[in-house]
Amino acid sequence: MTSIVVISAGISVPSSTRILADSLGQATVRALSSVDVVETSTSYDVIELRDLAHLLTDNVLTGFPTGSLADAVRRVAEADAVIAVTPVYTGSYSGLFKMFFDVLEEGTLQGKPVLMAATAGTARHSLVLEFAMRPLFAHLRADVVPTAVFAASEDFGGGSVRGGSLAARIDRATGELADKVLRRGTTLPDDPFENPTPFEDLLNDLH
Amino acid sequence: MQFGIFTVGDVTPDPTTGRTPAEHERIKATIEIAKKAEEVGLDVFATGEHHNPPFVAPANPPVLLANIAARTERIILSTSTTLITTNDPVRIAQDYSYLQHLADGRVDLMMGRGNTGPVYPWFGKDIREGINLAIENYHLLHRLWREDVVDWEGTFRTPLQGFTSTPRPLDGVPPFVWHGSIRSPEIAEQAAYYGDGFFANHIFWPASHTQRMVGLYRRRFEHYGHGTADQAIVGLGGQVFMRHNSQDAVREFRPYFDNAPVYGHGPSLEDFMRETPLTVGSPQQVIERTLGFREYVGDYQRQLFLMDHAGLPLKTVLEQLDLLGGEVVPVLRREFAALKPAHVPDAPTHASLVEKARSEDPSVELVETTGAPA
Incomplete structure (x- = not known):
């Protein structure tokens, strides 16, 4: 089973960030089902960072995740692809959004297919995806799809019939994500507790 | 099973009074705490190593431990931890061997990598090499204590030709070594490779x-x-x-928890008690919680408690040690002993290591004999 994790940093209810997150999740499941010749089920589940806000602060202060945050971190580590969606705050991704990526273990997103998306009041913020978010995922060595999806408030009305609409961008980006997932196959992260590096190798690597 | 305390030597304002002890006061208090630990019947006193404020744990633990050795008779002196990354392993070999002689063998030590990033550059090291430094430096230390003459060439320190570390370990038996790590599987692997002890910090992470x-x-x-x-x-x-009434313990400890340097202003006391081994309550609650540790780590050999941190005044710490030594540890000793199968060994001591060395090679003439029981 292919697992898609959608991370939404929207705050309000309803939030346009969550609406976009769900659209991207559903479109990815559709894209995977349409090309996947093998009969495998695909699902997506959403991590709402608002629900984890206190636990994220605790994690930043104590160094370890607890409760539902520990569960969310594990789900991201085991996911075949991640869709990350943030509102634009003060010219960048939100602080809450960044905190989640700050507490992931090093290497969690390495090589993992990632789709980036953001929402804002106006289209003037759209380059946040390229100038703030893409460098973040480059640092995390994620495998980010070329198309990033930006939705301004105006995109949620009427745009879907014209070329270059939000719906078209969603389809292109999720198609790219599905391609990466299918090429990479289902993988689980290496577990250094199950397969430790033998000590002789650790010693020999010094010389 | 051994029971004891470990200190990180933090100089922290008492949040209930705003008063910060002077360095001199805190250092002298550490001596009082160690003496008290022996007086109430604990087996181990361990000190951290620090090189920066707000700590006055010694930069070289044998300085403190030698002083305590001269004021005590029985308690084992240890570290929590000795920095194997930024110290010269030659100096560790020499200083701890010397301490063994002064303390008549009442010495072991715990290797750690430290938790303060700038310590690496202060001593000319690269933090990205932390694991490799721990591996190479300990490999050299292990040889210096076991081989009279060592030729050495490694990556991180100047080579040695025909080098003899002095003094030689007491009775030819190096101090027992624990390797401490919160989260690095490489260090658990290292401890296993040498057959050394492994110490899990335990207190900052979930079970x-x-x-x-x-x-x-x-x-x-x-x-x-x-x-x-x-x-x-x-x-x-x-x-x-601990207090006899658990509500009193929670009420008294909460301001220290809420303002503690490590986890303060984060999770609630109740959350942290649920997620980590922290127990604030009656001696009976501490006994029950501590006995529960063996359910997830198995029968184990050493339990150390952190008692003197977060600005707790000396008087309170000494009261806590009275409760620990008087009411908690005697019960834990009895209960753990009753649960432990016969084939599970106790923690090695100098006496048991000497015994083992003799039994493995009776022809070996001991370098020296101790002047006092160890």
Whole structure:
């Protein structure tokens, strides 16, 4: 089973960030089902960072995740692809959004297919995806799809019939994500507790 | 099973009074705490190593431990931890051997990598080499204590030709070594490779994490042929605050918890008690919680408690030690002993290591004999 994790940093209810997150999740499941010749089920589940806000602060202060945050971190580590969606705050991704990526273990997103998306009041913020978010995922060595999806408030009305609409961008980006997932196959992260590096190798690597 | 305390030597304002002890006061208080630990019947006193404020743990633990050795008779002196990354392993070999002689063998030590990033550059090291420094430096230290003449060439320190570390370990038996790590599987692997002890910090992380680290160490200990997995030598940290009435304990400790340097202003006391081994309550609650540790790490050999941190005044710390030594540890000793199978060893001591060396090679003439029981 292919697992898609959608991370939404929207705050309000309803939030346009969550609406976009769900659209991207559903479109990815559709894209995977349409090309996947093998009969495998695909699902997506959403991590709402608002629900984890206190636990994220605790994690930043104590160094370890607890409760539902520990569960969310594990789900991201085991996911075949991640869709990350943030509102634009003060010219960048939100602080809450960044905190989640700050507490992931090093290497969690390495090589993992990632789709980036953001929402804002106006289209003037759209380059946040390229100038703030893409460098973040480059640092995390994620495998980010070329198309990033930006939705301004105006995109949620009427745009879907014209070329270059939000719906078209969603389809292109999720198609790219599905391609990466299918090429990479289902993988689980290496577990250094199950397969430790033998000590002789650790010693020999010094010389 | 051994019970004791470990200190990080933090100089922290008492949040209930705003008063910060002077360095001199805190250092002298540490001596009083160690003496009290022996007086109430504990087995181990361990000190951290620090090179920066707000700590006055010694930069070189044998300085403090030698002083305590001269004021005590029985308690084992240890570290929590000795920085194997930024100290010269030659100096560790020499200083701790010397301490062994002064303390008539009442010495072991715990290797750690430290938790303060700038310590690496202060001593000319690269923090990205932390694991490799721990591996190479300990490999040299291990040889310096066991081979009279050492030729050495490594990556991180100047080579040695025909070098003899002095003084030689007491009775030709190096101090027992624990390797401490919160989260690096490489260190559990290292401890297992040498057949040394593994100490899980335990106090800052959930039990499930400690269980994985200890599980890996035990499995690899057996893999390297030192015994069965359940014979591996495991130590755990713990953190308690007690009053006879548990509500009193919670009320008194809460401001210290809420403002503690490590976890203050984050999770609630109740959350942290649920997620980590911290126990704030009655002596009976501490007994029950501590006995529960063996359910996820197996039968283990050493339990150390952090008692003198977060600005707690000396008077309170000494009262806590009275409760720990008087009401908690005697019960834990009895209960743990009743649960432990016969084939699970105790933590090695100088006396047991001398005994083992003799039994393995009776022809070996001991370098010296101790002047006092160890």
